Amino acid sequence: MDVKKIGVFAGLPIREIRGADILAIQTARGLAEIFPGASVDLIFPISSPNQEKLIKMTYSPIIRKYFGITPETFRIVTPLIPKTQDNALKHLISDESRWYDIFLNTAFQSDHPARGRLNIYYCMFPFRMPRSQTGNSWAGDNRHGFLSDYRLVLAISAYTKRWIREYWDTGSCVVYPPPHVPEGMDHHRKQNWITSIGRFSVTINPKRQDVLIEAFIDLVESGLADGWKLLLIGYQSYSASSREYMAMLEEKACGYPIEFHPSVDRDTLNSLLAQSRIYWHAAGYGADLSREPWKAEHFGISLVEAMAFGAVPIAFNGGGPAEIIEDGRSGYLWNTPGELRYFSREMMEDERSWRQMAEQAKQRAKKFSYEEFVHSLADCIGNGKG
Template sequence: MSNVNRIMVLNPYIATLGGGEKHMGYLCQFMEEYYDYKVDIDIVVFNYDDVDVFADSFVTIEDINRQFGLELKKTKIRKLDFKNPQNIVEVLMHRKKVEDVTAEYDVFINFMFMSKHKGKAKVNIYECMFPRPPFVPRKWWKRKAAFVERKHDNDFYNSYDCFLSNSEFTKEWAEKYWGTKVPNYVIYPPVFFEKEIKGKYQEEAKENIIISCGRFFVASHSKKQLEMVRFFVKHQEIFKNYQYHLVGAVFDDKKDLAYLKRIKRLAATVDNVFIHENCPYEELMQLYKKAKIFWHATGYGVLEEVEPQKMEHFGITTIEAMSNGAVPVVINKGGQRETVIDGVTGFTWDTEEECVEKTRRLIEDDNLRKDMAEKSAVRANEYSIEKFYERNRETFRMLHI
């Protein structure tokens, strides 16, 4: 299809401004360039839970550009004035209304985490952050209702021309859940341009800093900042000469704000833990440049085979850290196993004791840390924006759009 004029990107969660939103933003920027800016892209949002997309404080394209260093020109936010569903019937009606909106577009890209919305555009692409499992009826489900949900699952899957998974981990679970009938390609999320990666690691800028980056929230794949602060505070004899900096956006959600408050309360028991809420992009980059070590614990305390959706499905922040020579010490779960080569470009761990011990090795052996930092920076090139654009370009051409 040569005449693509309108593209819909479904992502009601853009206000979280996390790694997924960075991924989505660069996809939009790729599409603007790919279509020579002769295209209109709508990021479609709607109310959910306590989120009011019509509030004055709701995120804007300018916020997205500023947060991720983008220059979106042909992309705007389209707000659907739908009532927030209160029961299962309204949920199904709400879902159908969103699906009907997709029919207005030439291309529909479903970027909503664990969505089951069908695509009705001319070409439909499912950007799979992590797949929602197929419907399994409980005993109390009526036979007719169960039939309807199973049929919707089948129609949902078959409505897409392809799935684009953000990691081999995600692809594996998508195929476990849904099968292999619809093509499923892995396109890793974008991190930095290659020319930026080359100069990011500067050993002379390094300070005794451990950094973690991720949204402060409790739902789904929580970043487990509270647990990491506990690690750091509990083992002060090892970390007394280091600072721990936690960077992340926080949304106006009561549970998330309460979670952040607990983290701050624990952090306040020592003088070397620092919290950076809604940190500007440039400030984050400066912290990465100074940090020697990067911590990541998403999935800690969760059984991967039981709740795979609570793992880190890829981990953009890990690559951001690696490109800056901040050696990753990350949990041995989910997509982290693909990006960090244990003992080469960093360390993976399964327990608190392993995390602390491997971090201690890096603190005490500066030559080991420097060697891993150099190898991490080289490894980060595998996840460049250029490679992201190249793989998307190949996929769009394959789909004739």
Template sequence: MSRVAIYNLYWHTYGGGEQVSGAFAEFLAREHDVTLLGPTRPDIDASRTRLGVDLSSCEFVAVMDDDEAAEASSDFDVFVNGTYRSHARNRARRGIYYVHFPEPPATSRERVRSAVSQVGLAAMGPLVRGWEGDDTAHRVKRAFARRRRDLSWVESYSNFAANSEYTAGWVRRLWGAQSSVLYPAVRPVVTDVAESDKQPLIVSVGRFFDPKLGHCKKQAELLETFAQMHRSGRTLVDDREWRLAFVGGADAASREYTLGVRRAAQGLPVDVHVNKPREIVESNLRVGSIYWHGTGYGERLANHPERFEHFGIAVVEAMLAGCVPVVYGEAGPAEIVRHGVDGFHWHSPEQLAEFTYLLMTDPAKRQAMSHAATVRGREFSIDRFRSAIGAIVN
């Protein structure tokens, strides 16, 4: 029996990354002593309800950052790092890093800053040794260290597991490391969905992020496509008006973007649900017939790979609810959705409208693809995930 540490700085958010870390912990706790590392102890009941994982047999040790996690890792046989964009150095006998997405490519300014910091570190070495006890010299050296783009910590890990082929490709490119692909486990948001539940509704689930913040879900662009379809009369099919529903959270930093979407939706058959209970997601997916996804549209893959969907948990949740996905055909969703089989890939607003209208006007195709989407979604099950964890750990 080994001593295993699972490190996650964001247990309290109960998001997709925490679901993966929790699944690692629950599975490994069957045969090993597992300790959770993070700033705050995860709530056992909330983890069971919101993440679908049982952490009751796990211990907990508080660590506040990568440095403390690295230090704590030396007390364990296996260190599993599930923290997004962590640079914690593994000091356990074996280290496994689950990669949600690696550090984005360095800009020219960042490359210059890193080079200057590297020179500064080299110059500060003799000075710090000569000024023992001088806090100022040590602070300057630490500042240089923080600004240096240092990837030496990568070599401290035995295994890397990526959440998609897309992410694995960027791990190779940015970190120079090989990784196996371990798709996250996705639980159904709703169960026992009947064909009779479905209504003429398009659903899009995702946080409202201002484009200036990077990972935008492109609600404004999706809304504009729907508005054009509405103006051309293509949202009225067989005397039934199709609607569009956005569901997602928003914070103060994205307030203006969210309000802009709401203003643009006025006068259209569009609902914008912001910061609503999880039940709103559930009810919309239950009755929704089509799912829209747009993350990555209009972005340059080579410059900003982090702005694309790294995997697409919400896409799989929609498929499990019987919604036919029409996704932007790059990155994670392009791996999940098989074009023309259980959904469609779009690369232009015109294609988004074309594929959507095809589904609106062909109930038989929509029903067949709904069934195929549900079957495909089940491939991302917890049982498959646990089996893959076992293969990586063993």
């Protein structure tokens, strides 16, 4: 296939770069390497000229600074969404995609049609398709829905791949998203910090910071966490539900060595991770994942980043983290808060065991490197797996 022009649909921009945006950026970068003669566009549709200014002020400098990406690697395009048309974004993406030899959609929960020569859907987790598209609320005949436009579906994890088959009755090819860890950051002096990253929200897949706070308080009140701090980092939206959830967490944590770091910049995030000894993760805990599988972590890119920085991961045993962590070797998987506290105590009290496992965590993180990502992406596209 002669590939001259590639488009990567990143979704709608917000005031800061999220994990989904990083995935789109890395995908555009990878495609530019796989097809060196092609021009690559990273597509951020906008609803007003102010959003174009946001991208120029926020996204473009970060892309250059943290990824070393120049305008020659790919360009950011910002088509304006018409205000006078029903389903305007769907029509816009359909029209924009027709100009590309390869059109790759990374937008979360996207159901946008595509008209490129080769259309690829990169799925974080499959949503339930409308009855009009599948014939029922779970799986069905995708030939009647938007998915029929896409020749290849990529999954961010084997967990997502399983539920793509279950919900959409189609195959997919696993391409693990790569973390972004600046060189030399893992040499920071370690502090007695436990860190967790996740949006402060109760929608889609809650990160269950409430469970982590309760576990840490139990350790403190048992006299087992003297000199330790819990750092909770994550994006906080302006929604009422997000503010209410944050207020509940702050009230629960009041009086304990627990810090909140909402919507921090990338430099601060990297610095906090680089100094942390332990990384906690609780998404999926308390949910019936056979009925609500989206509540588990779909992959866990922040977890991989923490491992690359030398923090020992202790994560709930469900979803993507169960694929990332080699239980008992490069971290721990827990099923109950009691196990979370037990494994944490072991890492807090035994310096030698912590050092060994931190080194194993760093080695394991290399399995999800950018180089591995590009190799898997090229393999899936070349073989047309699905």
